[in-house]
Amino acid sequence: EADIYDAFCEKFAAKVKMLKVGNPEDPTTIIGPLIEEAQCRFIDGLIDDALYKGATLLSGREHEGCFYKPTVIADVTEEMVIFHEEAFGPAAAIIKARDIDHVIELANNSTYGLSSSVITDNLSAALKLSEEIESGMVHINGPTIQDEAHIPFGGVKESGMGREGGHFAIEEMTELKWVTVEAAGNRSYPF
Numbered sequence: 001e002a003d004i005y006d007a008f009c010e011k012f013a014a015k016v017k018m019l020k021v022g023n024p025e026d027p028t029t030i031i032g033p034l035i036e037e038a039q040c041r042f043i044d045g046l047i048d049d050a051l052y053k054g055a056t057l058l059s060g061r062e063h064e065g066c067f068y069k070p071t072v073i074a075d076v077t078e079e080m081v082i083f084h085e086e087a088f089g090p091a092a093a094i095i096k097a098r099d100i101d102h103v104i105e106l107a108n109n110s111t112y113g114l115s116s117s118v119i120t121d122n123l124s125a126a127l128k129l130s131e132e133i134e135s136g137m138v139h140i141n142g143p144t145i146q147d148e149a150h151i152p153f154g155g156v157k158e159s160g161m162g163r164e165g166g167h168f169a170i171e172e173m174t175e176l177k178w179v180t181v182e183a184a185g186n187r188s189y190p191f
Contacts, residue, residue, distance in 0.1 A: 001103065005096045009074045012094065013058035016070045019090075031090050033066035040068050043089045046082040047073060050093065053080050060091070078109060086112070100125055107133045114155030115144040136160060 024032035034040060040063045047061050050073050060071025068089050076083055076093040083093065097103040107116065107129075116135040118126050130138040136155035137144075147153050152163035154172075162172035 001097050001099060005094075009058060009072075009094055012092070013072045013074075016072050016092070017059050019070045021067050021069055021090075031068075031070055034068055034089050035066070037066055039089055040066065043068060043071070043087045043091050046085065046087055047071060047091065050076055050080040050082045053077070055080060055082075055093075058094075078106075084110060100128065104129065104132045107135075110134075111157055112155070112159040113157040114159035115139070117142060117144040136163075 019030040020026075020028055021031040022029040044061070044063075047055075047057070051057060054075060054077065055073045056075045058072040058074050060069040062069045068091075070090040070092075072092050072094065073082070074094040074096075076095045078084075080093075082091070083095065087093075095106055097106055113135045115137040116133050117139045118129045118133075119141055120126050120129075126140045130140060134156055136159065137153070148165070150166040152168040153165045154160040154163035154168075163169070164172070
C-alpha cells in the first residue's frame with residue numbers, strides 16, 4: 001500500500017540483491033537456472049516494456065546463459081505487460097495500491113487466479129483480502145507456492161480446471177455413475 005511502498009521497495013530490493021544465483025547442487029544457491037535461454041529473452045521483453053512505460057529497475061535484469069539475476073521492478077502499472085503476464089523466472093513486479101480496496105481491484109484485474117499471498121499483521125485485512133481476491137488459493141503470511149497431497153490445489157478463471165489433491169482430484173477427474181444389477185429371471189413384471 002502507498003504508505004509503506006517506498007520503504008518496502010528499498011528493503012525488498014536489498015534482500016533480493018543478496019540471493020545467490022548458481023548451480024542448484026550448491027547448497028548456498030537460492031536461484032538456479034531457467035530451463036532455456038529463450039525464457040531469459042522473454043523476461044527481458046517484459047522488463048523492457050515496463051521500463052519503457054515508466055517502471056523503475058531496482059535490481060537485476062542481467063543474465064548469463066540460463067542464469068538470470070533476480071530482478072525487481074517498481075512502479076508497475078496496468079498498462080505494462082508484466083502486470084498481466086507471469087515472468088516464470090526470478091522477476092518481481094511491485095505495484096503501488098492506494099488502499100485495501102485498490103489492492104483487491106488490482107489483484108482481480110487479471111484473467112488468471114491460481115494462487116495469491118497476503119502478507120500483513122492485520123487479521124481483518126487478511127480475511128477481507130482472502131474473501132475478495134479472485135484466486136483458487138490464498139496464503140496468509142506465507143508463499144504462494146504450497147502444495148500438499150491432501151489439499152485442493154487449483155485456481156479460478158484461466159488458471160486451472162478444477163482441483164487436484166486427495167479426494168478433490170478423484171471428484172474432479174472422474175464421473176459418478178450408478179449401476180444396478182439383478183440376476184436374470186428373478187423379477188416378475190405385471191405385463
